[in-house]
Amino acid sequence: MGRVLIRPPSEAGSLLVEVFQGCNYNQCKFCGIYKGREQFKVFGVEEIFNQLNVAKKMYGDYYGTVFLTGSDMTCLPTEFLIAVLNKISQTFPSLERVTCYSSARSAIAKFPDELARLREAGLKRMHMGLESGSDKILKLMKKGTLSKTIIQAGRRIKEAGIQISLYVLLGLGGKDFTEEHVRGTVEVLNQTDPDFIRFRTLNILPNTPLYQEVKEGTFKLLRPYEIIKEQREMIAGLDVHSEIFNDHVSDYLDFEAKFPEDKPLTVRLLDRILADPRTKFIPPKELTEM
Numbered sequence: 001m002g003r004v005l006i007r008p009p010s011e012a013g014s015l016l017v018e019v020f021q022g023c024n025y026n027q028c029k030f031c032g033i034y035k036g037r038e039q040f041k042v043f044g045v046e047e048i049f050n051q052l053n054v055a056k057k058m059y060g061d062y063y064g065t066v067f068l069t070g071s072d073m074t075c076l077p078t079e080f081l082i083a084v085l086n087k088i089s090q091t092f093p094s095l096e097r098v099t100c101y102s103s104a105r106s107a108i109a110k111f112p113d114e115l116a117r118l119r120e121a122g123l124k125r126m127h128m129g130l131e132s133g134s135d136k137i138l139k140l141m142k143k144g145t146l147s148k149t150i151i152q153a154g155r156r157i158k159e160a161g162i163q164i165s166l167y168v169l170l171g172l173g174g175k176d177f178t179e180e181h182v183r184g185t186v187e188v189l190n191q192t193d194p195d196f197i198r199f200r201t202l203n204i205l206p207n208t209p210l211y212q213e214v215k216e217g218t219f220k221l222l223r224p225y226e227i228i229k230e231q232r233e234m235i236a237g238l239d240v241h242s243e244i245f246n247d248h249v250s251d252y253l254d255f256e257a258k259f260p261e262d263k264p265l266t267v268r269l270l271d272r273i274l275a276d277p278r279t280k281f282i283p284p285k286e287l288t289e290m
């Protein structure tokens with residue numbers, strides 16, 4: 001099996017700089033990205049600098065955007081990250097942005113001035129998996145973070161001048177906790193007011209603990225119609241100033257919107273889709289790769 005390199009769709013054109021591989025946590029019950037596929041390993045500064053030297057030889061000075069690969073960049077020491085960011089800006093002086101994934105757990109462990117120094121060194125945006133704002137669901141799914149931490153981390157990141165992009169996983173409460181999922185997620189999104197909100201849809205891979213629960217019937221998956229209804233309820237509850245994207249292969253709908261101005265139109269669009277009798281018959285996707 002080849003290397004697992006994950007990046008957001010918005011970073012499709014970015015230079016991927018491998019800072020670490022695998023996941024330093026790897027316990028979320030719904031996530032099969034790295035389970036049984038890749039061990040956690042941090043690359044040394046020399047290895048990372050070497051990647052950048054090779055990229056410079058290939059592309060010259062003018063690479064516009066860089067994405068640091070790894071599931072949780074802020075779990076690494078601040079000085080290490082600043083050394084990497086400095087080398088990136090020296091290598092590509094006209095760079096537009098550097099972005100990465102981060103967890104709320106590790107971001108909140110950084111002091112505000114450490115985050116500000118990361119921003120000064122060129123880190124422009126952090127992508128973070130909220131998944132759900134419900135503490136009950138976060139605990140059930142072993143996310144390792146509670147809603148309060150996500151709100152605090154999101155606010156701290158924004159105050160440091162770094163953009164935050166939060167990811168919501170539709171369907172994560174299953175049939176039993178869909179209302180709880182909507183309520184908690186709306187609450188966290190409204191309190192954090194992130195720059196970007198990206199919706200993904202739960203897709204169960206066989207290498208996840210949740211797969212077994214689905215087979216045993218203890219976790220009941222939502223049908224596509226119910227997923228769209230769940231998202232409609234979330235969207236209707238949002239009071240944010242965010243760009244919203246349904247742009248993942250797992251999603252049943254493909255759209256983007258700018259809130260608050262596009263909120264009435266987005267709710268009407270979702271209501272129209274739900275009122276269409278064909279929506280009840282959309283088949284589940286059941287992707288085998290993510």
Ligand code: SF4
Pocket residue numbers: 023024025026027028031032033071103129
């Ligand atoms: S969702 Fe993120 S933190 Fe959780 S196991 Fe997957 S990569 Fe690791």
